[in-house]
Amino acid sequence: xxxxxxxxxxxxxxxxxxxxxxxxxxxxxxxxxxxxxxxxxxxxxxxxxxxxxxxxxxxxxxxxxxxxxxxxxxxxxxxxxxxxxxxxxxxxxxxxxxxxxxxxxxxxxxxxxxxxxxxxxxxxxxxxxxxx
Numbered sequence: 849x850x851x852x853x854x855x856x857x858x859x860x861x862x863x864x865x866x867x868x869x870x871x872x873x874x875x876x877x878x879x880x881x882x883x884x885x886x887x888x889x890x891x892x893x894x895x896x897x898x899x900x901x902x903x904x905x906x907x908x909x910x911x912x913x914x915x916x917x918x919x920x921x922x923x924x925x926x927x928x929x930x931x932x933x934x935x936x937x938x939x940x941x942x943x944x945x946x947x948x949x950x951x952x953x954x955x956x957x958x959x960x961x962x963x964x965x966x967x968x969x970x971x972x973x974x975x976x977x978x979x980x
Contacts, residue, residue: 859938862922866919868919869919869920869922870919870920872912873916876909876915879904879908880908880909880912883897886901903964903967903968903971906960906964907961907964910960910964913953914954914961917957918954921950923937923939924940925941925942925946925950926950927944928940928941
């Protein structure tokens with residue numbers, strides 16, 4: 849039995865979201881690696897990271913977590929047959945507990961990412977106001 853047109857477009861959107869989530873995770877991972885390598889290459893090892901670098905590091909870690917939970921893992925945590933048993937969502941394998949955990953982690957990473965973004969904007973505003 850082949851896929852219905854609706855099912856195949858659903859599947860295509862799911863695969864595209866997983867690919868986009870994977871690319872986001874790779875980008876965030878490269879930023880995390882770059883910030884940590886710059887920190888390790890400092891002459892004075894006891895120095896802390898600059899504020900902006902710390903905020904960018906936290907933003908990247910939170911984006912990595914959000915991309916993993918929401919986009920990459922995505923439908924795997926959704927309970928099978930959530931809409932209707934006659935038309936199940938493709939690539940679902942979870943249960944109610946995994947769905948609730950995904951919702952909690954998604955909210956946590958998203959809200960923390962928004963606050964990191966606001967912190968970065970505030971830090972940049974202070975740096976600019978001190979310079980001028």
